[in-house]
Amino acid sequence: MTHTPPLPFICADEVFARVSFEDAIRAIQRELRAGLDPSADFDRGILDVTAGQLLLMPSQSADFVGVKVATVAPDNPAVGKERIQGLYLLMDAATLSPVALLDGTALTTLRTPAVSAAAADLLAPAQVDHLVVFGSGPQAWGHIEAMRAIRTIRTVTIVARNQDRAAQLASRVSASGLPASVGTAADVRDAQLVVCATTARTPLFDGDLVPDGCCIIAVGSHEVDARELPSALISRSQLVVEDIAVAMREAGDLLIPLGEGVVTADAFIPLRAIITGETPVDQTRPRVFSSSGMSWEDLVIAAEVLRR
Numbered sequence: 001m002t003h004t005p006p007l008p009f010i011c012a013d014e015v016f017a018r019v020s021f022e023d024a025i026r027a028i029q030r031e032l033r034a035g036l037d038p039s040a041d042f043d044r045g046i047l048d049v050t051a052g053q054l055l056l057m058p059s060q061s062a063d064f065v066g067v068k069v070a071t072v073a074p075d076n077p078a079v080g081k082e083r084i085q086g087l088y089l090l091m092d093a094a095t096l097s098p099v100a101l102l103d104g105t106a107l108t109t110l111r112t113p114a115v116s117a118a119a120a121d122l123l124a125p126a127q128v129d130h131l132v133v134f135g136s137g138p139q140a141w142g143h144i145e146a147m148r149a150i151r152t153i154r155t156v157t158i159v160a161r162n163q164d165r166a167a168q169l170a171s172r173v174s175a176s177g178l179p180a181s182v183g184t185a186a187d188v189r190d191a192q193l194v195v196c197a198t199t200a201r202t203p204l205f206d207g208d209l210v211p212d213g214c215c216i217i218a219v220g221s222h223e224v225d226a227r228e229l230p231s232a233l234i235s236r237s238q239l240v241v242e243d244i245a246v247a248m249r250e251a252g253d254l255l256i257p258l259g260e261g262v263v264t265a266d267a268f269i270p271l272r273a274i275i276t277g278e279t280p281v282d283q284t285r286p287r288v289f290s291s292s293g294m295s296w297e298d299l300v301i302a303a304e305v306l307r308r
Helices: 012-018 021-033 104-123 138-150 163-175 185-190 244-250 252-260 271-275 295-307
Strands: 045-049 052-060 064-072 084-092 098-103 128-134 153-159 180-182 193-196 215-218 238-241 268-270 287-290
Touching: 012 098, 012 104, 012 295, 021 104, 021 138, 021 271, 021 295, 052 295, 064 104, 064 295, 084 104, 084 295, 098 104, 098 295, 104 138, 104 215, 104 238, 104 271, 104 287, 104 295, 128 138, 128 185, 138 153, 138 163, 138 193, 153 163, 153 185, 163 180, 238 244, 238 271, 244 252, 244 268, 252 287, 268 271
Parallel strands: 128 153, 128 193, 153 180, 193 215, 215 287, 238 268, 238 287
Antiparallel strands: 045 052, 052 064, 064 084, 084 098
């Protein structure tokens, strides 16, 4: 009888100890520049269950196969549990033998900001004096940390529905040495970088207020009828997505303006083209990165965690 050693579990603290936000950002950029093609990734499965949604996110590379099982339970915060939870199973590509189980929530908290910052590293102005963040949850915090890895930021403004949570996040950021305060949606008017990490279903701010030199990251929506960004912004921006087919399926931030006729699908640029330099960044207008989340991103970061 063959003895199978126990599968190592890499907990949340260990995930963050092994791979920093900067490590994760560089891993995403490295793999895209080395030829990783997001359009070849498996489709993500989104299943409606009684308490929310079940997300199944499989992917493969030359070395590994992996799958994340994540849950989104909107009512969880009211009972003291996280809205998003999950586990990641990493397998050897040659034998499909499991090699590790990782905390999926930590992996998501690391990879989503890392992908955003991998894009912002090319799209954002060289000088970022003011970062405005919409949201007060783990992704808001993670995006602040990731953006600090690519830019020297002078001040952060937190905008959120829950003022207490916004104040707590501002205090946490300030305590780390970066001045932060709670503000309003109008604060985008002098921002160089805006991050939207919310569960909003309608636009968060007035698109006409955003300066031409600004980079805007939107990660909160992956449904066709929900969006964080206004059409007035989308219509005048350079538009970058993880993958065009995924954006056409899930990105309400772009599909709603598309339906309104204020933008056409040929305006969407794959992130890979920006990272590799195939498509130049247009510095004369706002640059939007709309992210739905893809399975390849989890696999890149999970493999990085295992290697380290």
